[in-house]
Amino acid sequence: MSRSDGPVAILFKDTSARIAAGLLLILTLVAMGADVLPLADPGAVDTSRRFAAPRLAPATTTLSAEGAARLAAAPGLAPAMRRALFGDTVIAPLLGTDELGRCLLSRTVRGFRLSLAAAAVAAIVTLLIGTTVGAFSGWKAGRTDAIVMRLVDLADSVPVVFIVIFAVAFLRASGITDPSAKVVVFFATLGMVSWITMARLVRASALALRTGAFIDASRALGMSEPRIVFRHLLPNLVPVMIVALSLTVPRILLFESFLSFLGMGVEAPDLSLGTLARSGFAAFNPVDPRVHLLLVPGIALALLLLALNVLGDAVRDAADPRLPRP
Amino acid sequence: MTAATFGTLLTAAAAAVAAGIAGRRLAASRPVLGFTLRRLALVVPTVIVVHAAAFALMRATPGGPFDTDPRMDPVVRAELAARYRLDRPLLESWLDSLAGALRFDFGPSMAWRDADATDILLSGLPVSAALGALALLFAVLLGVPAGIVAALRRGSWIDPVVRVVSSLGLAIPNFLVATALIALFSFGLGWFPPAGFGTWKHAVLPALALSLPVAAALARLVRTGLLVELPKDHVRTARAKGLGPARVLFVHALPGALGPTVAYLGPAAATVLTGSLVIESMAAIPGMGTHFVSAAMNRDYPLALGAVIIYTVLVSLFNLLADAAHAALDPRIKP
Numbered sequence: 001m002s003r004s005d006g007p008v009a010i011l012f013k014d015t016s017a018r019i020a021a022g023l024l025l026i027l028t029l030v031a032m033g034a035d036v037l038p039l040a041d042p043g044a045v046d047t048s049r050r051f052a053a054p055r056l057a058p059a060t061t062t063l064s065a066e067g068a069a070r071l072a073a074a075p076g077l078a079p080a081m082r083r084a085l086f087g088d089t090v091i092a093p094l095l096g097t098d099e100l101g102r103c104l105l106s107r108t109v110r111g112f113r114l115s116l117a118a119a120a121v122a123a124i125v126t127l128l129i130g131t132t133v134g135a136f137s138g139w140k141a142g143r144t145d146a147i148v149m150r151l152v153d154l155a156d157s158v159p160v161v162f163i164v165i166f167a168v169a170f171l172r173a174s175g176i177t178d179p180s181a182k183v184v185v186f187f188a189t190l191g192m193v194s195w196i197t198m199a200r201l202v203r204a205s206a207l208a209l210r211t212g213a214f215i216d217a218s219r220a221l222g223m224s225e226p227r228i229v230f231r232h233l234l235p236n237l238v239p240v241m242i243v244a245l246s247l248t249v250p251r252i253l254l255f256e257s258f259l260s261f262l263g264m265g266v267e268a269p270d271l272s273l274g275t276l277a278r279s280g281f282a283a284f285n286p287v288d289p290r291v292h293l294l295l296v297p298g299i300a301l302a303l304l305l306l307a308l309n310v311l312g313d314a315v316r317d318a319a320d321p322r323l324p325r326p
Numbered sequence: 327m328t329a330a331t332f333g334t335l336l337t338a339a340a341a342a343v344a345a346g347i348a349g350r351r352l353a354a355s356r357p358v359l360g361f362t363l364r365r366l367a368l369v370v371p372t373v374i375v376v377h378a379a380a381f382a383l384m385r386a387t388p389g390g391p392f393d394t395d396p397r398m399d400p401v402v403r404a405e406l407a408a409r410y411r412l413d414r415p416l417l418e419s420w421l422d423s424l425a426g427a428l429r430f431d432f433g434p435s436m437a438w439r440d441a442d443a444t445d446i447l448l449s450g451l452p453v454s455a456a457l458g459a460l461a462l463l464f465a466v467l468l469g470v471p472a473g474i475v476a477a478l479r480r481g482s483w484i485d486p487v488v489r490v491v492s493s494l495g496l497a498i499p500n501f502l503v504a505t506a507l508i509a510l511f512s513f514g515l516g517w518f519p520p521a522g523f524g525t526w527k528h529a530v531l532p533a534l535a536l537s538l539p540v541a542a543a544l545a546r547l548v549r550t551g552l553l554v555e556l557p558k559d560h561v562r563t564a565r566a567k568g569l570g571p572a573r574v575l576f577v578h579a580l581p582g583a584l585g586p587t588v589a590y591l592g593p594a595a596a597t598v599l600t601g602s603l604v605i606e607s608m609a610a611i612p613g614m615g616t617h618f619v620s621a622a623m624n625r626d627y628p629l630a631l632g633a634v635i636i637y638t639v640l641v642s643l644f645n646l647l648a649d650a651a652h653a654a655l656d657p658r659i660k661p
Contacts, residue, residue, distance in 0.1 A: 154368075154371065154372060154375060155375075157368070157372045157638075157641070157642055157645070158372065158375060158376050158379070158638065159376075159596065159599075159600075159634070159637050159638050159641045161600045161603070162618070162633070162634045162637050162638070163376070163379055163380065163634065165603075165618070165619070165622050166379075166380055166383055166622060166630060166634060167383055168622075250496075250497075254499060257499055258499065258501075258600075258603075258604060261499075261501050261604060262603065262604060262607060262619055263623070264619075264622070264623070277499070277501055277502070281501065281505065281608065284505060284508075284509075291505070291509055294501075294502065294505050295502075298498070298499060298501070298502035298505075299502075301499055301502075302494070302497050302498045302499065302502065303497075305496075305497035305498075305499075306493055306494065306497040309493055309496055309497055310493060
């Protein structure tokens, strides 16, 4: 590679990174466009086809009269686009059905969407807390830095998983009854416990940058401190923030599915990959293992994490070419 | 505040300060010992912080655990509140609870009315410890050789296979691994029981499921460490003076390459402990994880609090041991 290659060019020279990025893009588009795609209603119960195995034909059917009426009545742009594009056509339960005959494909797409949203909300919270703490500590340096970093060390020695389980268990008993508020609080809790990596990396980078010539120059030009921090320091911290996110986001996703699998995360009727796996495990038995109920959400999650990990490795390589390439 | 509470708090504070001062004194003459003592001193403040967070969460929840039954006689409710010390002023009950936690005495369980939370947790601890130790053993046996082979055979087909398998090992959630193992080895082949605990056979599948992510991380760390170490001068010298490949690898290359791997064993223990929450619940293993999950679900405050404190101490100790071993192995590390 030539010396002029920027980090993005280096990143996409890596074939596995290109594949991972493509996979991630497709999965995200499917999840975001779930309301436009002709997917079955994830809550539509059909007890005549409980625990149906995956089957590829027929690929599509038509909506029931009731389903069509509901689709016609649905407000908003996405259902309108779906009506215009696909009419009454609906994808058959290609990946099988669950204990109430609901389409597993459609449920997995919805669950995937919620898991992605979980990661996004938690990533934003992580960014806010981690960057604030890290940039403050690194910029101030000296005694302030020492005190803040000792507090971060202390926070780091707290086993977060157990505290989150504790928090979630007691959150349940709290006064919040609005389910979507509960989901947001849950995601924010995940973010609040995963900011430490971000804070450490941002702090190290800020500490190195604050003595840079461009900061001295800004000061010599008479810029105010907030202006230097927000216009000159923070933009230079973006690469390290991306590296920290590449480490944190897979962990948050795994953590969300883990909590939901234990029955402590997302609650019905909301779906995430973890709750789907939980109900799949409930149906798992030696006589008729019905493994598709566990495999489908499990593989969806594994694919997402694999793509994120591969892309994250490549991002870290591109951000720091001196590291030995794994 | 009772005399016992006061005594415990004073002893804990004195022990922490003494360990901290002794650690600082020994830093120059015995660096590893001094480092260990200073880190041991930090366990006490960590327990205090974790306890405070958990206690605050418990008390911030509207409605106590006994407010849910509307038919309960107020006298009975008052008796129960007194038994669990829920009727005391906040500061007093916080200090009492903290002193209890520092003594590993968490009071009576709320769900298992006749048992002490400490006894329940201690009955689960050996089960979880056996499972975790077996999982770490599997992880080392699987991960370290894979990393060594991948580094030595760089450029052959083995290296990318190890890389892909370890990426998968890090990506596949352990409940999926556990289910696949149960489907294959107990429903399919019938070699191991799918759930329960009693004989060594019960532990094999859960430990294997727990070990996979750790094995994957170990394989990567060993591989990267060896790739840095192998081109170094001292390894080339060892090879040039005619030492056999095994001696070069194990005596000259590996010790320098294993630093990050040893340091990772602390986080690895935390990974195994966390994973055991899911695996124990799935396989109905009566360990600490199962007790903790059911306690959190049932709002059994003393049991959940006790489990969190024990996990905190375990994770701190494992991190401390791993860092001390890392420092002992590599004198350049300034702990």
